[in-house]
Amino acid sequence: MKYDFAEIERKWQKRWETEGVFKREEDPNKEKYYMLEMFPYPSGNLHMGHVRNYSIGDVIARFKTMQGYNVIHPMGWDSFGLPAENAAIERGIHPDKWTRSNIDTMREQLKGLGFSYDWSREIATSSPEYYKWTQWLFLQFYKKGMAYKKKSSVNWCPSCETVLANEQVVNGGCERCSTEVTKKELEQWFFRITEYAQRLLDDIDKLEDWPEKVKIMQKNWIGRSEGAMVSFQIQGFDEKIEVFTTRPDTIYGVSSMVLAPEHPLVPKLVEGTEYEEPVKEFRKRMEHLSEISRTSTEAEKEGLFIGRYVINPMNGKEVPLFIANYVLMDYGTGAVMGVPAHDQRDFEFATKYNLPIIPVIKPRDESIDMDNLDQAFEADGVMINSGPFNGLDSKQGITKVIEYMEAKGIGEGKVNFRLRDWLISRQRYWGAPIPILYCDKCGMVPVPEEDLPVLLPTDVKFTGKGNSPLSTSESFVHTTCPKCGGSAKREVDTMDTFVCSSFYFLRFTDPNNHDHPFNMDKTKYWMPVDQYVGGVEHAILHLLYARFFTKVLYDMGLSPVEEPFSRLLTQGMVLKDGAKMSKSKGNTVSPEEIIAKYGADTARLFILFGAPPERDLEWSDQGVEGSFRFLNRIWRLVTESYQEVMNNDLGAEDTLSGQDKELRYVLHNTIKRVTTDIGERFNFNTAISAIMELVNATYDYLEKNRDGNLNRGILKEAITNMMIMLAPFSPHIASELWELVGMEGSVHDQKWPKWDPEALIKDEIEIVVQVNGKLRGRLTISAEATREEMEEIALGHEKIKESIAGKNIVKVIAVPKKLVNIVVK
RNA sequence: GCGGAUGUGGCGGAACUGGCAGACGCGUACGGUUGAGGGCCGUAUGAUAAUUGCAUCGUGUGGGUUCGAGUCCCACCAUCCGCACCA
Numbered sequence: 001m002k003y004d005f006a007e008i009e010r011k012w013q014k015r016w017e018t019e020g021v022f023k024r025e026e027d028p029n030k031e032k033y034y035m036l037e038m039f040p041y042p043s044g045n046l047h048m049g050h051v052r053n054y055s056i057g058d059v060i061a062r063f064k065t066m067q068g069y070n071v072i073h074p075m076g077w078d079s080f081g082l083p084a085e086n087a088a089i090e091r092g093i094h095p096d097k098w099t100r101s102n103i104d105t106m107r108e109q110l111k112g113l114g115f116s117y118d119w120s121r122e123i124a125t126s127s128p129e130y131y132k133w134t135q136w137l138f139l140q141f142y143k144k145g146m147a148y149k150k151k152s153s154v155n156w157c158p159s160c161e162t163v164l165a166n167e168q169v170v171n172g173g174c175e176r177c178s179t180e181v182t183k184k185e186l187e188q189w190f191f192r193i194t195e196y197a198q199r200l201l202d203d204i205d206k207l208e209d210w211p212e213k214v215k216i217m218q219k220n221w222i223g224r225s226e227g228a229m230v231s232f233q234i235q236g237f238d239e240k241i242e243v244f245t246t247r248p249d250t251i252y253g254v255s256s257m258v259l260a261p262e263h264p265l266v267p268k269l270v271e272g273t274e275y276e277e278p279v280k281e282f283r284k285r286m287e288h289l290s291e292i293s294r295t296s297t298e299a300e301k302e303g304l305f306i307g308r309y310v311i312n313p314m315n316g317k318e319v320p321l322f323i324a325n326y327v328l329m330d331y332g333t334g335a336v337m338g339v340p341a342h343d344q345r346d347f348e349f350a351t352k353y354n355l356p357i358i359p360v361i362k363p364r365d366e367s368i369d370m371d372n373l374d375q376a377f378e379a380d381g382v383m384i385n386s387g388p389f390n391g392l393d394s395k396q397g398i399t400k401v402i403e404y405m406e407a408k409g410i411g412e413g414k415v416n417f418r419l420r421d422w423l424i425s426r427q428r429y430w431g432a433p434i435p436i437l438y439c440d441k442c443g444m445v446p447v448p449e450e451d452l453p454v455l456l457p458t459d460v461k462f463t464g465k466g467n468s469p470l471s472t473s474e475s476f477v478h479t480t481c482p483k484c485g486g487s488a489k490r491e492v493d494t495m496d497t498f499v500c501s502s503f504y505f506l507r508f509t510d511p512n513n514h515d516h517p518f519n520m521d522k523t524k525y526w527m528p529v530d531q532y533v534g535g536v537e538h539a540i541l542h543l544l545y546a547r548f549f550t551k552v553l554y555d556m557g558l559s560p561v562e563e564p565f566s567r568l569l570t571q572g573m574v575l576k577d578g579a580k581m582s583k584s585k586g587n588t589v590s591p592e593e594i595i596a597k598y599g600a601d602t603a604r605l606f607i608l609f610g611a612p613p614e615r616d617l618e619w620s621d622q623g624v625e626g627s628f629r630f631l632n633r634i635w636r637l638v639t640e641s642y643q644e645v646m647n648n649d650l651g652a653e654d655t656l657s658g659q660d661k662e663l664r665y666v667l668h669n670t671i672k673r674v675t676t677d678i679g680e681r682f683n684f685n686t687a688i689s690a691i692m693e694l695v696n697a698t699y700d701y702l703e704k705n706r707d708g709n710l711n712r713g714i715l716k717e718a719i720t721n722m723m724i725m726l727a728p729f730s731p732h733i734a735s736e737l738w739e740l741v742g743m744e745g746s747v748h749d750q751k752w753p754k755w756d757p758e759a760l761i762k763d764e765i766e767i768v769v770q771v772n773g774k775l776r777g778r779l780t781i782s783a784e785a786t787r788e789e790m791e792e793i794a795l796g797h798e799k800i801k802e803s804i805a806g807k808n809i810v811k812v813i814a815v816p817k818k819l820v821n822i823v824v825k
Numbered sequence: 826g827c828g829g830a831u832g833u834g835g836c837g838g839a840a841c842u843g844g845c846a847g848a849c850g851c852g853u854a855c856g857g858u859u860g861a862g863g864g865c866c867g868u869a870u871g872a873u874a875a876u877u878g879c880a881u882c883g884u885g886u887g888g889g890u891u892c893g894a895g896u897c898c899c900a901c902c903a904u905c906c907g908c909a910c911c912a
Binding site for chain 2: 212213216217220221223225227243244245246247258299301325326327328330331332333335336337338339343344345346348416418536539540609610611612615616617618620622623625626627629630632633636676681683685686688689690691692693696703766767768770772773774775776777778799810811812813815818819821822823
């Protein structure tokens, strides 16, 4: 009988669907397991990265199910986003139509791979039923003051024609299209993620089963630093300049104050002076430079004295005021106090502009000539030239100086974060409209909850140019104020798609709820996600936003957990010829093509066998053939021996021959290896190789017992367990074989096997004998042999006698069940 | 510059607690089956070669600890990834 994968896969997929095999409900008597993979953007076609991501998830889901857990394994679509809009611009297809047809295609592709999704929980973020809740949550954020609008300098992608959050600017370019990002002064909506900075940071330590790499990236992104906020009075003005410093202990060494060129006070300070023109020019020049070229470490420090002075509040000293390229308006207060003796950047700046370099910290061992520094001394030491603080250890100095400043009212201790508030407005059409109105009388008014969803209008022109596309729809923009009934205009920006994906894992627990985003009883049962799988590219973006949302919802009493994902697995990329598969490089392999040629089971098997999940996987056509060969081999093994398999129960234990015992040993060792490799180590590649070894051993057993002496019970035990263990990886063929040999029920309903420790006990084992650490012989001895017995046998062995003849035995090391090492001189 | 990861045959990768390096798969060679090809089955496959011997060398490089190191320690090299004037 031939292995007709196409027929088999069609048959089982259909059966799984009609029987609703993967539908799950809450069951208080069963322990739940929430298996989730990052849902895809419906670009139109599944790629190998998806196949890998979802194959990993499916193995875990099926494995956990067989282990008796009530497994929820949902799938949906992150279906808002720019490509749909571009399709509308380029081809005149409405984004909704384009998106829906892509979803239909990809859903079929996912089904064609035989993944065990509960399709009754399917959601699409672009459906009004879903984005109603995106908008509803926005309103809750708004009520709590977690959503606010402000005018500020924001990142603008000229190609996507929209603003971007800080997290979406990668190397100075747009996260989507890599176009260099510019700055724009705009009024935009933000989520107050900075309010949660400390908690987001603290709770990283609770995420024990997240990759260290991702945790470090998040910590760095949040960027907490401790220091002080100090006010410097501007001479001749009422205003003060606030400055953040992590080194208040060096404040007596300040010899300049440097502002970001775009600092709001600057124009006022130079107005009507000889500095006005040069400053204007300087600011203009900086504006045109990209963030990246302006702030790269290589760029030379460039500044301009603006003719004003500030007063160091600690010693009353006059300090010149500059603007300079390396000071960013984004971080701290957009001002830096220059302490050249103890900060390398300030040192370079001071050297260039001939500013005094005043040492205020000296090393404890006085190894450096502090009066002739050739670079900044940034380490700790003892305070000098610091008035009352002289002689103090600089670490203590930090606390003391802060105490002093607080007492005098000139400054205070302060924790600063690098994290900025999350900019969520987008000047695009294909996103959830922000549910806000602007009334001539009442001002800004949130849309009442009962009026949700604010539907996307269909009469919009897609030009790809100009303002938010929603502003082109008259029927959308003009509305009435719910407060006063007067005329009002709608907000025309939509929300960042990352908002939609920040709570989808909660919605999956209750996807069809029309009255609430999700029911607490359901979220309590299913949350948190036990295992999340996705690419590292979301290490900061999606994973930080989702954590933030979950915390806000927790505080609102809408989420039962503070952290959404207990364990995270970031899978590696799929490479071809050493590079990431991409259309532009022309090195793609389409999943459909592979499925057509070898079937889904082979595709899944190969992608899991090729490398451990977190590592990159090099695609290999020959490797795929190897996986296909293996499935054929197992197919033949079962179909050719199944009559024997079926005709008997397990043979009596006492009649086991050496061969029988050996096969049973291999079987139970395989069960042990596969169970721990899937369940604990996520090393699917080694789990699969263990199954391959079992198949090889079974063939070997059949070959050696051609004469009919085989133990049918043991053969049956080996083959049935083999099918069960194959089931999470290649579910169709496992199901078909299970049915073919006439086993009861479905292979997927079988309990995951337990290994029998008895079967793993060997009477005799092979040990190694070494002389001075070098292999000199092998011995088969009783597994129970003691150290002394092992030594004795080893020393009596012919080969060993030869090797040690005429030498003195210094020491003998015997490790039970492993080896004997004889040290001679 | 800082942080992280990775370096093992011709290739993808195993080796879990320091104990036979190279499991499993690919590729290759030879043999069998076949009219032939494919498929399948078997054997071999790290390098070295006047000594086919449980020989010597061998896990990026150099040192160290140990009876014993791919694994632990120190120094370095290479590649990849993330951050990058963060005050």
